[in-house]
Amino acid sequence: MSESGARAAGSAAAEEVVMPALYGQLVDSINQFADMMEASVATQQDGDKMPAVRTEDDLLQPVITVFNGYRGWMQQALDEQAIPASPLDMWLLSIVAEGDGVSQQQLVQATGRDKAQVTRMAARLVQAGLLAREPDAQDGRRWRLTLTEEGKAAHRHMGRQRKRLAAL
Numbered sequence: 026m027s028e029s030g031a032r033a034a035g036s037a038a039a040e041e042v043v044m045p046a047l048y049g050q051l052v053d054s055i056n057q058f059a060d061m062m063e064a065s066v067a068t069q070q071d072g073d074k075m076p077a078v079r080t081e082d083d084l085l086q087p088v089i090t091v092f093n094g095y096r097g098w099m100q101q102a103l104d105e106q107a108i109p110a111s112p113l114d115m116w117l118l119s120i121v122a123e124g125d126g127v128s129q130q131q132l133v134q135a136t137g138r139d140k141a142q143v144t145r146m147a148a149r150l151v152q153a154g155l156l157a158r159e160p161d162a163q164d165g166r167r168w169r170l171t172l173t174e175e176g177k178a179a180h181r182h183m184g185r186q187r188k189r190l191a192a193l
Contacts, residue, residue, distance in 0.1 A: 095190075102186045108179045109153040115183050117146055118155060118172065122180050126169035128161065155179055 099112040110118070120135045121127045132143045147170055150156040155176035161167035172180060 098190065099183070099186070102183065103179075106179075106182055108155075108182065110150065110155060110179065114146060114150055114155075115179070117143070117150065118176055118180050119183075121156060121170050122172055122177070126159070126161075126171055128167050128169060130167075132170070150176070 096112045099115065103110055103112070103115070117132060117136065120132060124131065129140070129143055129147055132138075132147065133140050136143065138146075147156060147158070151158050151170075154173055157171050157173050157176075158168050159171065161169050
């Protein structure tokens with residue numbers, strides 16, 4: 026078996042264990058959040074009982090757990106395919122994939138991140154070969170970002186991974 030075939034087989038075997046476990050964690054966290062919300066509403070409607078004191082952290086913890094689990098799963102999927110990007114980088118790539126030559130200013134607006142952070146992320150993705158940076162034909166002061174073939178492949182791979190997780 027070739028090295029890439031062995032890696033794919035190992036990745037598939039690991040996925041059979043990791044994906045259901047992650048899915049179980051996500052479902053548990055969502056159920057925990059729903060239970061906390063239900064308990065909070067029930068105690069508020071019952072005039073004889075004092076409402077349960079729920080700090081914002083108590084209510085947000087299951088959401089944070091779900092988010093962190095998804096981000097960890099996404100990073101693992103990127104690492105397994107040797108894609109030189111983080112989950113945040115992939116978000117930026119997905120925005121670029123939706124447009125045709127996106128400016129960094131458009132990325133700032135779409136992500137809500139500051140200009141310096143978007144500039145660093147874009148530079149890192151250009152250096153990694155996932156984005157191409159070209160001068161704007163109409164405004165020489167601007168640069169347009171597009172996905173390279175490697176960036177398109179990474180974007181397609183993560184799309185398949187997200188669909189696979191959603192199907193569990």
